[in-house]
Amino acid sequence: MSGDEVTSVFKDRWSAYQWLVENNLMGLREILVAARSFIQDRYKDSSVTLTDFGCGNSLLIPELTHSVQLDYYFGIDLAENALSMAQRLLESNRIKYRQFCQDLFLGMPQVSCSSDLIYSAFAVHHGDEQQKRQFFSNLYQQVSGECSFVLADIMIHEGQSFNDYTNIMEQYFVGQGVRSDWLPHIMTHIRQYDYPETEDSWLDIVRSSGWNVVCKQSVGPVEAFPAIFMILDR
Numbered sequence: 001m002s003g004d005e006v007t008s009v010f011k012d013r014w015s016a017y018q019w020l021v022e023n024n025l026m027g028l029r030e031i032l033v034a035a036r037s038f039i040q041d042r043y044k045d046s047s048v049t050l051t052d053f054g055c056g057n058s059l060l061i062p063e064l065t066h067s068v069q070l071d072y073y074f075g076i077d078l079a080e081n082a083l084s085m086a087q088r089l090l091e092s093n094r095i096k097y098r099q100f101c102q103d104l105f106l107g108m109p110q111v112s113c114s115s116d117l118i119y120s121a122f123a124v125h126h127g128d129e130q131q132k133r134q135f136f137s138n139l140y141q142q143v144s145g146e147c148s149f150v151l152a153d154i155m156i157h158e159g160q161s162f163n164d165y166t167n168i169m170e171q172y173f174v175g176q177g178v179r180s181d182w183l184p185h186i187m188t189h190i191r192q193y194d195y196p197e198t199e200d201s202w203l204d205i206v207r208s209s210g211w212n213v214v215c216k217q218s219v220g221p222v223e224a225f226p227a228i229f230m231i232l233d234r
């Protein structure tokens with residue numbers, strides 16, 4: 001499985017993903033509130049350089065960072081179309097940025113090793129368990145001791161089958177009015193390329209890579225497939 005295959009649905013059908021975000025079908029608004037509250041508190045007295053893994057079109061970044069002094073923003077994604085959209089947004093919000101069109105599982109680009117904060121929302125689940133472990137472990141070694149990590153991603157309940165998880169999600173999407181011409185593409189992508197972890201598995205992956213979990217909560221609009229929100233410290 002290549003990063004390009006995984007990101008094809010985002011390259012071809014960004015508007016479908018955008019619709020899910022705008023209608024808060026994945027709970028990104030709740031994640032924004034939780035992440036912003038942490039960022040405001042942690043960086044109220046200092047500036048911050050932020051690296052975003054699987055940034056997409058960086059839609060929430062201006063809102064996430066508007067109350068702190070953002071020195072630099074680094075966005076990593078393989079979907080060029082999303083990166084172009086992000087450019088316009090970042091420029092109109094006068095955010096200094098640099099983008100990397102590369103596989104997020106390659107880890108921190110050299111230039112952004114001085115990041116104070118790593119952020120990743122709904123992207124790391126595109127790697128299997130081994131890739132996730134490698135990713136967190138590499139980052140732990142690449143960044144400085146002051147760096148924190150805000151992670152939001154999909155979660156599956158203990159004992160729930162992947163089949164059951166995707167079927168419930170599909171019914172939810174139908175009920176929420178996802179367009180019928182989008183639905184098969186979205187569900188094919190999810191069934192092929194999503195690797196949700198249970199809460200225990202996420203915790204084990206990040207902790208065994210060296211990260212300390214300073215906050216963990218379950219967020220999202222649907223109990224059947226909550227997202228995990230974690231703040232990690234070195």
Ligand SMILES: C[S@@+](CC[C@H](N)C(=O)[O-])C[C@H]1O[C@@H](n2cnc3c(N)ncnc32)[C@H](O)[C@@H]1O
Nearest residue numbers: 003007054055056077078079103104121123126
């Ligand atoms: C569900 S979207 C999330 C976008 C954004 N973080 C947000 O919260 O709206 C997942 C993003 O991860 C990107 N992505 C998935 N796998 C990737 C990989 N291996 N390398 C780089 N980007 C990847 C996709 O292109 C897409 O933009």
